[in-house]
Amino acid sequence: MVCITGLKKSFIAQSPSHGRIKAVMAVDGVSFEIPGGRIAALVGESGSGKTTIARCICGLETPDSGEILYNGAPLVFDTKDKRRMVQYIFQDTFSSLNPRMKTGEILGEPLIFHFNLRGGALEEEKLLLLGSVGLSGAVLDKYPHELSGGQRQRVVIARALSMRPGLLLADEPVSSLDVSVQAQVLSLLKELNEARGLSILFITHDLRVVKSLAHDVIVLKEGKIVEKGKVEDVFLRPGQDYTKLLLSCVPGAAPGPGA
Ligand SMILES: Nc1ncnc2c1ncn2[C@@H]1O[C@H](COP(=O)(O)OP(=O)(O)OP(=O)(O)O)[C@@H](O)[C@H]1O
Numbered sequence: 001m002v003c004i005t006g007l008k009k010s011f012i013a014q015s016p017s018h019g020r021i022k023a024v025m026a027v028d029g030v031s032f033e034i035p036g037g038r039i040a041a042l043v044g045e046s047g048s049g050k051t052t053i054a055r056c057i058c059g060l061e062t063p064d065s066g067e068i069l070y071n072g073a074p075l076v077f078d079t080k081d082k083r084r085m086v087q088y089i090f091q092d093t094f095s096s097l098n099p100r101m102k103t104g105e106i107l108g109e110p111l112i113f114h115f116n117l118r119g120g121a122l123e124e125e126k127l128l129l130l131g132s133v134g135l136s137g138a139v140l141d142k143y144p145h146e147l148s149g150g151q152r153q154r155v156v157i158a159r160a161l162s163m164r165p166g167l168l169l170a171d172e173p174v175s176s177l178d179v180s181v182q183a184q185v186l187s188l189l190k191e192l193n194e195a196r197g198l199s200i201l202f203i204t205h206d207l208r209v210v211k212s213l214a215h216d217v218i219v220l221k222e223g224k225i226v227e228k229g230k231v232e233d234v235f236l237r238p239g240q241d242y243t244k245l246l247l248s249c250v251p252g253a254a255p256g257p258g259a
């Protein structure tokens with residue numbers, strides 16, 4: 001469904017120590033697929049290029065080169081319909097929600113813009129969306145700061161779902177939540193994947209989450225893929241020392257690089 005080939009993205013950055021300008025190769029020739037209805041996890045150390053890949057997929061960055069195909073056609077966001085197909089969930093729920101809008105308006109805006117819903121149909125759809133993320137209509141009248149972190153992330157997910165996307169890019173969506181709320185949001189994503197066939201690119205540092213949530217895993221290091229495959233294969237038989245090192249930090253997942 002989503003096919004990425006030879007993706008490259010560099011940034012011009014100024015060195016903090018000597019002030020010289022240099023190019024940083026954030027993503028360096030990355031190719032992978034996210035088959036329809038599957039959850040692919042993108043893992044790797046900080047700065048390995050995960051967010052940059054997601055931002056290229058949803059059009060927030062323009063790649064230097066490479067191809068991103070969605071159902072066989074280049075992914076461009078030139079129509080309303082195409083813009084709704086890929087939705088991005090960020091780690092920081094505060095910055096993704098307008099602090100001056102109540103939940104009802106936050107959910108209503110895209111429903112009016114994309115589907116022209118009004119009146120009773122609009123209110124009904126808001127309640128359905130809230131129900132699908134385990135929230136009640138009680139949050140409709142609340143501002144983002146009046147919600148808990150877990151409720152806010154559910155509202156963000158509900159807003160993403162309101163656009164009926166085919167692909168959800170979830171960039172560390174649970175890192176700022178406490179462990180029990182993390183588990184709830186993760187099981188919600190799994191449910192949505194199973195019930196709606198929603199494809200998800202899930203970005204995380206946490207390999208335990210990968211094991212419980214994802215079908216496929218892509219391991220990234222310094223902008224390049226070091227290993228990719230089905231989660232059970234990569235976790236049972238990691239082919240690369242880097243993957244073994246990442247896995248050695250997960251209790252009971254796999255032997256470390258020296259084993
Ligand atoms: N707008 C930008 N300008 C300059 N450099 C950037 C920019 N965005 C990212 N980079 C650099 O590109 C590299 C990859 O960054 P990216 O944010 O994709 O990493 P990441 O894997 O998401 O890291 P983390 O796990 O910390 O979120 C880093 O070296 C980063 O400093």
Ligand SMILES: [Mg+2]
Binds near residue numbers: 050051052171
């Ligand atoms: Mg990131």
